[in-house]
Amino acid sequence: MPLSPSLFRPRTLDEALDILAGTPDARPISGGASLVAMMNAGLVEPAALVSLTRIPELSGIRVAAGGNILVGAATRHSVIAAEAAFTGTASVLPHAASQIAGVAVRNMGTIGGAVAHADPGLDFPPALCAVDARVQLAAKSGRRTLPVRDFFADWYTTALEPGEIVTGFEIPKPKSGAGFYLKHARVAGDFAIVSIALSLADDGEVRVAVGGCGPTPLVADEADRLLSAGLSAETACRAGEVLIALANPVDDVRGTAEYRKLLIPRMLARAVREITATRKKVA
Numbered sequence: 001m002p003l004s005p006s007l008f009r010p011r012t013l014d015e016a017l018d019i020l021a022g023t024p025d026a027r028p029i030s031g032g033a034s035l036v037a038m039m040n041a042g043l044v045e046p047a048a049l050v051s052l053t054r055i056p057e058l059s060g061i062r063v064a065a066g067g068n069i070l071v072g073a074a075t076r077h078s079v080i081a082a083e084a085a086f087t088g089t090a091s092v093l094p095h096a097a098s099q100i101a102g103v104a105v106r107n108m109g110t111i112g113g114a115v116a117h118a119d120p121g122l123d124f125p126p127a128l129c130a131v132d133a134r135v136q137l138a139a140k141s142g143r144r145t146l147p148v149r150d151f152f153a154d155w156y157t158t159a160l161e162p163g164e165i166v167t168g169f170e171i172p173k174p175k176s177g178a179g180f181y182l183k184h185a186r187v188a189g190d191f192a193i194v195s196i197a198l199s200l201a202d203d204g205e206v207r208v209a210v211g212g213c214g215p216t217p218l219v220a221d222e223a224d225r226l227l228s229a230g231l232s233a234e235t236a237c238r239a240g241e242v243l244i245a246l247a248n249p250v251d252d253v254r255g256t257a258e259y260r261k262l263l264i265p266r267m268l269a270r271a272v273r274e275i276t277a278t279r280k281k282v283a
């Protein structure tokens with residue numbers, strides 16, 4: 001019978017980092033939505049849990065002086081889904097957040113926990129790539145930031161070092177435009193089989209990221225360039241081919257690798273139609 005882990009509930013980031021550095025086999029816990037499920041399944045047995053949800057610096061959303069949006073790592077999915085600051089191109093974030101699981105998980109899970117967990121079926125990783133977010137990290141040795149596109153390394157593997165935690169995200173000042181998140185799942189609220197995160201600025205700049213089709217979100221400058229040259233069924237098809245070439249999905253209970261690849265250009269074309277229609281309605 002495994003022993004229950006010790007639970008620490010620090011009130012400051014420094015305290016949390018001290019505990020993580022000084023306690024063998026300690027793990028951060030945020031919402032617990034994924035970690036507790038993994039512990040219940042016997043997949044991980046941490047000796048200690050360091051809760052990050054009582055540290056004020058890690059929670060909430062604020063707009064910085066230059067217009068960038070700062071999101072604390074312990075901010076719940078439901079808070080992001082309802083946040084009015086995510087306008088224009090950044091609206092892909094609340095659109096993705098509103099499609100995560102059901103209300104209970106959205107009230108429990110946090111954006112930092114999701115990104116650290118790095119399950120390829122999660123909704124935030126592609127949405128954060130589509131807005132060119134930067135992830136903020138802290139360890140006892142200091143702080144650093146990375147483009148989120150460089151943060152995901154492999155299946156359930158990120159650039160996080162031992163003892164390091166995700167503290168937040170910096171979302172570039174939203175441009176006037178639109179964001180759209182298209183998720184294909186077996187039933188509403190399930191993990192994505194394939195997802196498409198798209199942002200379209202009124203100046204024509206497009207960013208696309210695909211979830212569920214490999215260990216990390218699929219992003220390609222060439223796909224962004226093709227779509228930025230003009231949104232149409234044809235450019236969606238060509239950008240889709242670029243993204244398929246990067247895909248490395250697996251067969252699982254949700255769908256085969258072949259099915260996932262087939263979905264990429266089809267879903268991208270649909271996302272392009274939807275985002276274009278949204279822009280026409282607004283104009």
Ligand SMILES: Cc1cc2nc3c(=O)[nH]c(=O)nc-3n(C[C@H](O)[C@H](O)[C@H](O)COP(=O)(O)OP(=O)(O)OC[C@H]3O[C@@H](n4cnc5c(N)ncnc54)[C@H](O)[C@@H]3O)c2cc1C
Nearest residue numbers: 030031032033034035101109110112113114116122123166
């Ligand atoms: C039934 C169910 C359905 C779900 N459906 C979806 C879905 O449709 N779409 C979707 O995107 N997600 C889904 N999820 C996952 C959900 O979004 C989780 O909230 C998320 O994966 C983890 O967030 P958390 O805050 O609960 O992290 P936790 O479970 O607390 O932690 C997850 C992992 O990240 C580490 N960690 C936590 N916070 C940090 C941090 N700040 N820095 C460094 N490491 C950290 C932990 O040590 C652990 O390894 C679902 C979960 C459940 C239980």
